[in-house]
């Protein structure tokens with residue numbers, strides 16, 4: 001837009017106004033991008049995170065069929081962590097989430113990771129997150145034990161012995 005205005009001699013007043021406008025724009029833009037780029041403290045090597053696993057149990061099931069494992073994760077650290085994989089001694093384990101849509105239909109979908117907030121806990125329970133165990137190598141009866149290995153993004157892996165029960 002090189003109009004005639006641009007050719008006019010620039011008055012000191014106009015310079016001042018221009019400078020003020022520039023400052024205002026810079027201030028607004030600055031605050032906006034400032035909060036957006038404030039990077040959350042990325043937990044990395046050396047960040048001590050601790051996740052404890054309690055109340056682990058696995059539902060009874062038949063050889064060849066599938067069942068599910070449940071437990072509660074407690075993050076006692078000061079940084080966010082995430083459960084990234086689970087393996088089970090009796091079949092192929094995958095993390096799932098049960099969801100209910102607007103029409104009341106219930107389904108489940110695989111989840112890659114489950115975030116555990118710093119100082120918070122996440123429950124794997126019927127109707128929510130669960131570990132699906134497919135292709136059971138043997139019948140699982142009440143009182144049996146299943147070994148689970150939970151791998152976290154930051155915390156050390158945790159081995160738990162889950163008790164088999166009907167519900």
Ligand SMILES: [Cu+2]
Nearest residue numbers: 096108130132
């Ligand atoms: Cu499932």
